[in-house]
Amino acid sequence: MSSQAESPPPVAGTFPQPEEDIAVRAKALEALLVEKGLVSTDAIDQLVSAYENDIGPMLGAKVVARAWADPAFKELLLTDSNAACRQLGIGGMQGEHMRVLENTPQVHHVVVCTLCSCYPWPVLGLPPNWYKYPAYRSKMTREPRRALREDFGLELDDSVEVKVWDSSAEIRYWVLPQRPAGTEGMSEQELAGLVTREAMIGVAEVEAPSGRS
């Protein structure tokens, strides 16, 4: 994989400068490349629509609910996450190599991309702003318990091992959160409704439905 630690300095005066209007720059780049026939406006429109409307955490929540309800599916999800997701028609870009991590009473997993914003789009959609924020990336890597407590209100007992997983390379990690008590007898659809994006990144746990304990 080619990686650039440094960007070469643009030739002075010829490259759009950071202080120029960003919306104008974005518009210009799209217009230029569309004019050259390299992309179409329609293709861009469709992608934007897909990620604004169709692809999001509700997909991952379905997978989690199925894993909670079906032990064989859960086993597959943990050993071959892509195959399990494919069974539910879920997969695609930035999810070519997914690995699901199971949270247990003994181990709590949390995911971060230390270098940019790598995230399992097919199950969670696009990452929220806080996931991409430099402070989240560094603090969660260096002091995960403190980050979870201070920034996400998640207090974990000292006996729980916290493992931080870096999604910077090929593998896109995400979390199978623990099923909360008080959910016995719930349908998969009801279970899916409890699962949050935050729980699938590992910065929250799934809460028991209100009214049950």
Add this chain to the structure above:
Amino acid sequence: MPGAAGLPRRNGELVFDAPWESRAFGLAVALHQARLFRWEEFQGRLIGEIAAWERDHGGDLSSWNYYQRWLRALELLVVDKGLCSPGELRGAVSEAAAADDHHHA
């Protein structure tokens, strides 16, 4: 600003903070899907841009904007891959800026 009120929302949260962000996102993915670059090439640029920004801004993260890094990485990559020249990009930006000025005049 026209258009801001029309940004779609899901679960009360915006996927993009401004329309230009969504266009920058879609453009990068569409170019990749057209096989004009491997995603790792774009990712490498993005990592570089983020690292450079963090170095330049030290402890002050107040001006952080993810998609600004994204767009910059994309501009550099398309020129690097020969999809357009710096001059063409410069010209396109000037043209778009002029059109924008006339619109707001």
